[in-house]
Amino acid sequence: MSKKHTISLAFDKNHIWHPYTSMSNPLPSYMVESAQGININLATGESLIDGMSSWWSVLHGYNHPVLNDALHKQSQKMSHVMFGGLTHQPAISLCETLIDITPSGLNRVFLSDSGSVAVEVAMKMAIQYWQSLQKPEKHKLLTVRNGYHGDTFAAMSVCDPVTGMHQIFEPVLIKNYFAPAPKSAFHGEWNEDERSSLERYFEQHHHELAAFIIEPIVQGTGGMRFYHPNYLKAAKKLCEQYNVLFIADEIATGLGRTGKLFACEWADISPDIMCLGKTLTGGYLSLAATLCTEHIANVISNGEAGCFMHGPTYMGNPLACAVANASINLLLSSQWQDKVTRIESVLEQNILPLASYDRVNACRVLGSIGVVEVTENVNVANIQKRFVELGVWIRPFGKLIYIMPPLIINDEDIVTLVNAIRTVLNEDDCFNQPVGIMSELG
Known part of the structure; x- marks a missing residue:
């Protein structure tokens, strides 16, 4: 990451309030350089598969030529x-x-x-x-x-x-x-x-x-x-x-x-x-x-x-x-119902089996929404860092790890998102939110 981006991130941390986080002890923010299709590209070089559709808003992916x-x-x-x-x-x-x-x-x-x-x-x-x-x-x-x-x-x-x-x-x-x-x-x-x-x-x-x-x-x-x-x-x-x-x-x-x-x-x-x-x-x-x-x-x-x-x-x-x-x-004008049905099928095949994990209370899928409800609060800072390392953007809150990707996502990338969830379920550092850091709720 460039010196300019490093300085900008420092300013961001010290002066800019992000959603549902502390100003005195803020959750980390990652510098985005660009976004294309289903990928959020960070200034540090990582390209992340977006599982959140930027809080459910990005329907057709980023930087769509028609839009x-x-x-x-x-x-x-x-x-x-x-x-x-x-x-x-x-x-x-x-x-x-x-x-x-x-x-x-x-x-x-x-x-x-x-x-x-x-x-x-x-x-x-x-x-x-x-x-x-x-x-x-x-x-x-x-x-x-x-x-x-x-x-x-x-x-x-x-x-x-x-x-x-x-x-x-x-x-x-x-x-x-x-x-x-x-x-x-x-x-x-x-x-x-x-x-x-x-x-x-x-x-x-x-x-x-x-x-x-x-x-x-x-x-x-x-x-x-x-x-x-x-x-x-x-x-x-x-x-x-x-x-x-x-x-x-x-x-x-x-x-x-x-x-x-x-x-x-x-x-x-x-x-x-x-x-x-x-x-x-x-x-x-x-x-x-x-x-x-x-x-x-x-x-x-x-x-x-x-x-x-x-x-x-x-x-x-x-x-x-x-x-x-x-x-x-x-x-x-698209075959959106077919897209949602396909996403739902892939989510069901890959998310529902996670219910067998000790840390998982329940799994559920509806349309393009997949949810893993765990038994303890996530550690937002740690789990977010691990997801970035695994090449995905997933933003859990409380005891919920969920995804709702853009409708243009392919099956392979859905599996990558779910595999990232599967990986963190086995990592203790991603859970048990520390006292004093608010567990994000949005």
Whole structure:
């Protein structure tokens, strides 16, 4: 590594705060020189197979010529204009596509700039909807344990109070309601008692509930758990029965990751409000969308405020919308279902056998997601160093080692990722997180 890179890394360590790490004793950061396809290329010369899709966002790999071209062409026209009083074709085309491909009934689109904000927007929509109907008492949210919906304040209030990383903020968060986490596994038997358990919360609190919010099928940061589609079906019916809006947080699961274009499709339901983000632009720029029904939009628009009370500065950013259009078109024009099925098959063949290891509590696979749940917390600094030495980029957290690679990955590289996991399972230094260094949770 060059002297310049060494100096830059020293500055980074001393002055730049990275996600979920200490400034006084930070986790190591690795200098990236470039990225291409499924590889992250470090300044020290290593080329790492990316098993994380840069936190689930990079769908088609890095430096994709189609997406690069979309950005370049749009930048020649305009990189940004305010969305208040102005509009443009990239945003219009994107919203047309989102309405076309999402579950039926979602035909009003609010664009924002991150997943957390998309959740904030959804919550505000639900609350303002009931305000507009002269029912201000319906302003609480119901969700489930082990959920994660983002790091901003309203989003934190519907994250699990313990596994959601935000317990230190609990005294100042909005007080919402938490039902038990879904227990019936995706590939297991459905337990009808789960519906009864959830219904008790609706019975007791429906008069003050604006909405029920959940990550469909996959609970991400709360444990990388895959639950039974019947839970979603039951939740949707309860929302209809008790007059509560249903919010689906598809930020992580949207656009094919689980084997369906949207995870709600596993239960054949259509939410009242849906949040999208992460991979919306194929990992190029931050962009999110919150979709709702015409009815919700009309009620809000005819209410006391006369409009929806939100408006991000970079709402509808043309560059982000242009690359989102290119990314979605690239996905839909490919054999993406076959790609996900192939990835799932290779993951099942290679990850599920790891369940026999003493250090492993459980293994699970769904679509392009593979999870190894271990019996003790990982040592983030040590395990990350070993993964780099093994030629892969995998970022574990807590007791979870998981991968969700770009859809362009080949079978050989998937096996390399899993073999790296297999290797570290036998290395004690990669586990038992030392006291004083936070075990990363995101």
